[in-house]
Amino acid sequence: MTYFIDRRPNAKHKSAVNRQRFLERYRKHIKRSVEEAVNRRSITDMERGEKVSIPTKDISEPVFQHGPGGAREIVSPGNKEFLAGDKIQRPPGQGGGSGAGEGSASNQGEGTDEFAFTLSREEFLEFVFDGLELPHLQRKPLKSLQEIKMVRAGLARDGVPARISITRSMREAYARRIAMRAPIKRALREAQQALETEERKDPVLRNPARITELKAEIERLEKRIEAVPFIDTYDLRYHQLAAQPQPSSQAVMFCVMDVSGSMTQNHKDIAKRFFLLLYLFLEKHYEKVELVFVRHHTAAREVSEEEFFYSRETGGTIVSSALTLVKKIIDKRYPPEQWNLYVAQASDGDNWDDDSNVCRDLLIKQLMPQLQYYAYVEITPHDHQSLWQEYETVAARFPEQFAMRQIIDAGDIYPVFRELFKRRLSQQH
Structure with a gap:
């Protein structure tokens, strides 16, 4: 055993x-x-x-109890008052209640807490972040720095106990036992047949020494069969692991924030909170998502995370400068055939004259064909301006890839965020 x-x-x-x-x-x-x-x-x-x-x-649990009617017998330990056949009166109504309602206090000062x-x-x-995801995240072809996945690659005689193959090891042990016992069993059968033949002979012709010799041989062969181990280190087989390159689902998120003079401090605070929520979401669910932070007024700059959230730089408004910079960064560092590209933009909608048309053309002709998703939030309690109207044209051309929402106050941040990044049923991987 x-x-x-x-x-x-x-x-x-x-x-x-x-x-x-x-x-x-x-x-x-x-x-x-x-x-x-x-x-x-x-x-x-x-x-x-x-x-x-x-x-x-x-959180109450379902319980089973006896319904009304019917006959049933109960054995109550420690009963010294009633005998078989006695009828027991029901307890008074005022004493059989369950007390105060749950979650509230009764007139006796008793209740149940939540x-x-x-x-x-x-x-x-x-x-x-339950139910949220990056829309249209796709597997990309292999690149020079490949994502590696360890996969099983056959069996080996050496390995660690955690990767032992029980089924294959038992099969090897069974085959070894059959191979080692087969010649011994064959010799055992021959010895038993010889002993049976010798014992059937006439007592005068029977050879006692031969019988003793055959019995000793049978005993020796039976011990040899029992000595064959059930499993041996020679039988053990271990799963081998090999590194296999996998298609990469790496992504980059461009965070574009308007820090122009038309953005009040309240608008900037709301934009920072939106991007902070986005940052927590990506950090929580995606290990291989890079973040690129872009701030813009009349000119756009790629900045660090700390500068993005805490810098006080301000100026006029040219939104196309940020979109042009995003395009340059994509061309230089993030080839679309290898990366999933996302952009999230926050602005108050204010822009210089004639620049909104430039933004529309940049998005339709250059950026949107390369992006997986573009999310635009406009932080303003007022009517939409020209930038929103031009972006509506982009949304009509790319209804699955371009989404835009309005944020009026801080209470709208979380609902808008969930709407922009909710899980789609038609998500493609």
Whole structure:
């Protein structure tokens, strides 16, 4: 008998599976609480967890109980008062109630609190970005720096226990046992037949020494058969892993923000919060997404993440300068056949005369044929200006790739973000 003992230590957080099952079961209630928390807190405070409450009535478990009518017998331990056949009166109505309503206080000062627990940062962000994705993310052809995936590449006699092939090892052991026992079993059958033939002879012709010799030989052969091991190190086979190049789904997101003088400080704060939410979303769900930050007024510059969010530079407004810079960066560093290209632009819609037409032509003729998706948010409570009107022409030409929404105040950031990046049923990979 062979015993296989798993000596690996138990993993930490052994209740993690139960916690995930709980989060999945009450996803609707938790998601509603998370959305309320997002509307309540600042976008800059999105990275911490959240305390979530679920009404007690919503976590009650179903129970089975006897219906009215019918005859049933009950054995109650410790009964010293009743005998078989006695009838038991029901308890008084005022004493059989369930007390105060759940989640509220009764006139006796008693009640039941809502069930509350705390979501971690990862769990909170998971619910915040649930159902969102980068639209039209595609696998791109292999490039010089290939994405490598380890795949199985046959079997080998050497390896680590974690990659042992149980089925193949047992098959090898079975074949070895058959091969090693076959000649011994053949010799055993011949010895048993010879012994049977010798014992059937007439006692006068029987050779006692030969019988003793055959019995000893049979015993020796049976021991040899039992000595063949069930499994041997020679039988073990291990899965081999080989590096296989994979099509890359790498992407780059261009964050384009208007910092001109027409953008008030409130407009800039809303734009920064929108891009911060986008940054958290990409950091949470995509490991291989690069970010390019572009600020523009009359001129556009590629800046660092810190400068993008905290620089106070300002000026006039020429939106086409930012689009031209994005095009130059794509041509220089991000070939469309190797990268998924995304652009998110935030502006108040103000632009110099005749430049909106230039932006429209740049998008239709040069940028949109190369991009997977373009998201434009206009931060203004007023009527739309020429830039929005020209962008409507672009949206009509590229309805699946170009989306535009208006943000009036900070409360619109999260709903607009979810609308722009919601999961599409026709998503192609």
